Amino acid sequence: MRRMLFGLGLATVFLLTSPVSLGQQVAVVEVENVRPRPRDAAEKRLEQLAARADAVLRILFNMEERLRRDGLALRSDLLQRRYRLERSMDEAEARLKKDQLAEARKAMNRAEAAVEYLERQLGGK
Numbered sequence: 001m002r003r004m005l006f007g008l009g010l011a012t013v014f015l016l017t018s019p020v021s022l023g024q025q026v027a028v029v030e031v032e033n034v035r036p037r038p039r040d041a042a043e044k045r046l047e048q049l050a051a052r053a054d055a056v057l058r059i060l061f062n063m064e065e066r067l068r069r070d071g072l073a074l075r076s077d078l079l080q081r082r083y084r085l086e087r088s089m090d091e092a093e094a095r096l097k098k099d100q101l102a103e104a105r106k107a108m109n110r111a112e113a114a115v116e117y118l119e120r121q122l123g124g125k
Contacts, residue, residue, distance in 0.1 A: 042101055042108075046092055049108055049115065053089055056118045057082065063122075078121060085114035 060082055064074050074082075088111035095104035 038101055039096070039099065042096055042104055045108060046089075046096060046104070049092075049111055050089065052115050052119075053085055053111065056115055056122065057085070059122055060118065078118065081114045081117050081121075085111055085118065088114060 060074065060078065067073055073079075088107045092104050092107035092111060095101075095107055
């Protein structure tokens with residue numbers, strides 16, 4: 001016999017009793033096939049990308065400060081990618097807030113390409 005004890009948002013808990021089991025009861029959790037909503041997946045991707053971007057931007061900031069003290073500057077390609085990264089991250093966040101998922105993904109793709117370029121140039125990957 002199967003009797004529902006309580007339902008949770010993503011799972012339902014059943015109490016199973018069987019006359020053969022001499023009154024033993026076993027709780028079973030059935031998890032529904034739950035897929036993350038597209039917005040949730042995009043938010044998670046943006047969060048992970050933001051962590052990578054933050055690490056790269058901190059390295060660039062520190063490098064720029066050291067060079068500036070010596071009267072030098074960052075290479076122009078690094079500056080360009082840094083600005084592209086910052087703009088793309090801002091755009092992705094703004095598009096996500098407006099539920100414009102396709103545009104947010106495109107902005108995240110641009111940001112990820114900038115992060116990967118900077119990581120390679122800085123010796124990270």
